[in-house]
Amino acid sequence: MDTFQEATNAEETLDPPDWAEVGALSHRILDDAIAYLKDVRDRPVWRGMPAEVRAFFGAPLPRSPAPAADVYDDVARNLMPYPMGNVHPRFWSWYMGSSNFTGALGDFLAAIQGSNLGGGNHAAGLMDSQVVNWMKEMVGFPTSASGTLVSGGSMANIIGLTVARNVKAGVDVRERGVGAIPRPLRYYASDQVHSCHRKAMELLGLGNRALRRIPTDAGLRIDIAALKAAIAEDRAAGFKPACVIGTAGTVNTGAVDDLQALASVAAEEDLWFHVDGCIGALIAIAPESRSLVAGIERADSIALDPHKWLHAPFEAGCALVRDASAHRNTFAVTPEYLESTPRGLASGEWLHDYGLQTSRGFRALKIWMALKEHGVEKFGRLIDQNIAQARHLTGLIEAEPALELMAPTTINIVSFRHRLAGASEERLKAFNTEIMLRLQEEGIAALSDTTVHGRHCLRVAIANHRTRRDDLDLVVGEMLRLGREIEAATPA
Numbered sequence: 470m471d472t473f474q475e476a477t478n479a480e481e482t483l484d485p486p487d488w489a490e491v492g493a494l495s496h497r498i499l500d501d502a503i504a505y506l507k508d509v510r511d512r513p514v515w516r517g518m519p520a521e522v523r524a525f526f527g528a529p530l531p532r533s534p535a536p537a538a539d540v541y542d543d544v545a546r547n548l549m550p551y552p553m554g555n556v557h558p559r560f561w562s563w564y565m566g567s568s569n570f571t572g573a574l575g576d577f578l579a580a581i582q583g584s585n586l587g588g589g590n591h592a593a594g595l596m597d598s599q600v601v602n603w604m605k606e607m608v609g610f611p612t613s614a615s616g617t618l619v620s621g622g623s624m625a626n627i628i629g630l631t632v633a634r635n636v637k638a639g640v641d642v643r644e645r646g647v648g649a650i651p652r653p654l655r656y657y658a659s660d661q662v663h664s665c666h667r668k669a670m671e672l673l674g675l676g677n678r679a680l681r682r683i684p685t686d687a688g689l690r691i692d693i694a695a696l697k698a699a700i701a702e703d704r705a706a707g708f709k710p711a712c713v714i715g716t717a718g719t720v721n722t723g724a725v726d727d728l729q730a731l732a733s734v735a736a737e738e739d740l741w742f743h744v745d746g747c748i749g750a751l752i753a754i755a756p757e758s759r760s761l762v763a764g765i766e767r768a769d770s771i772a773l774d775p776h777k778w779l780h781a782p783f784e785a786g787c788a789l790v791r792d793a794s795a796h797r798n799t800f801a802v803t804p805e806y807l808e809s810t811p812r813g814l815a816s817g818e819w820l821h822d823y824g825l826q827t828s829r830g831f832r833a834l835k836i837w838m839a840l841k842e843h844g845v846e847k848f849g850r851l852i853d854q855n856i857a858q859a860r861h862l863t864g865l866i867e868a869e870p871a872l873e874l875m876a877p878t879t880i881n882i883v884s885f886r887h888r889l890a891g892a893s894e895e896r897l898k899a900f901n902t903e904i905m906l907r908l909q910e911e912g913i914a915a916l917s918d919t920t921v922h923g924r925h926c927l928r929v930a931i932a933n934h935r936t937r938r939d940d941l942d943l944v945v946g947e948m949l950r951l952g953r954e955i956e957a958a959t960p961a
């Protein structure tokens with residue numbers, strides 16, 4: 470019987486008819502992947518896509534089969550050359566990690582092993598719990614705390630804020646809903662709080678206004694006296710102050726709120742203390758910088774982000790909750806089709822009881838493999854290295870009359886701008902935006918921009934294990950060149 474007949478007679482499967490052929494293709498893909506990362510420094514950080522590439526992604530639903538090798542060729546030609554760029558040594562936009570090869574192998578093996586981390590009695594479940602335990606250890610949480618791996622920091626914050634709501638509501642909010650809460654809950658955070666908290670407040674049914682933004686000091690840290698005043702004002706007006714969110718590393722400037730002071734305010738005022746540590750919680754493992762986040766271990770819940778400073782391939786976030794039963798009581802539901810059994814596959818822990826997802830991806834393996842390979846101390850040193858690099862860049866900016874620092878550098882985020890003599894704020898914004906866009910379009914570096922206390926600035930966020938100091942020297946030189954070119958071409 471020839472293969473065609475065999476295929477038509479047999480029942481269908483997605484498995485390949487010829488595993489040897491798949492092996493050859495897989496080896497090619499692996500070799501290409503290694504070369505891709507090895508040479509990443511030699512390619513532009515980012516490049517625009519030509520029209521034919523854009524058109525390629527408009528192709529209709531495929532109806533007939535194509536050889537896997539042709540499918541890969543499409544990917545190699547149209548996808549791989551046009552990445553976001555965050556694996557490049559000169560990518561410092563927004564805030565994200567730069568991935569790692571071992572983590573990528575972890576993602577591959579997780580997909581091959583294929584387990585669903587909703588729970589159950591299998592090795593991947595144990596590994597998921599082990600990685601959560603390692604996260605607790607990194608931030609100084611007790612082993613009795615609970616936690617869950619989620620898609621990212623936004624979801625991790627939602628988990629923490631939801632447990633806070635249910636604990637502080639004063640009614641069974643799961644049964645009766647937010648309408649039954651006797652006194653409206655109030656949450657507090659600095660005016661630098663990440664936008665995901667707004668989404669969380671909306672989703673929790675508390676509303677955006679229930680999150681009071683407290684002013685920040687010159688260092689962009691929450692003003693503790695203003696926080697206390699807001700709490701007193703709310704109590705007098707009949708609200709129930711429920712939760713204070715401290716940020717360990719704001720996304721704008723990397724400011725770290727005074728976590729010790731916030732923990733004390735929370736204790737005195739009987740508030741839930743949540744720390745958004747998506748950027749900075751892991752500074753707790755950095756030998757030279759860890760004192761910056763002292764007090765994080767006093768939190769009731771912490772959101773952190775392994776796809777930032779642990780460089781896990783996207784996605785991986787983690788929520789930790791000190792009181793494991795409060796965490797479980799917020800999310801656990803046992804439907805009849807997910808009951809536990811005394812032995813066998815359904816005798817393990819139901820990990821979906823700690824969050825919103827039922828099916829869960831095997832995020833732990835990519836984190837686990839990279840941590841085992843390098844050890845946590847190396848990740849700590851890399852965090853210190855990024856912080857030292859940000860100090861180096863800050864020094865370059867302070868030494869260069871054409872550049873101006875726009876916020877104090879606390880950790881690995883530098884906010885600054887190019888000066889333009891006599892220019893209005895509006896013209897400065899246009900000028901600096903043009904510099905930023907040309908740096909991207911010429912493939913030199915990816916920066917982003919923001920507004921700090923009302924003033925536009927450029928922003929370099931170095932959460933990148935491939936960045937070297939000379940990359941920062943280079944970008945400063947290129948900014949000065951572009952500044953001169955743009956200034957020469959635009960009439961004053």
Ligand SMILES: *Cc1c(COP(=O)(O)O)cnc(C)c1O
Binds near residue numbers: 564
């Ligand atoms: C990145 C970030 C978030 C959101 O995390 P995601 O992983 O992007 O969902 C929340 N808060 C802070 C401070 C962040 O830096």
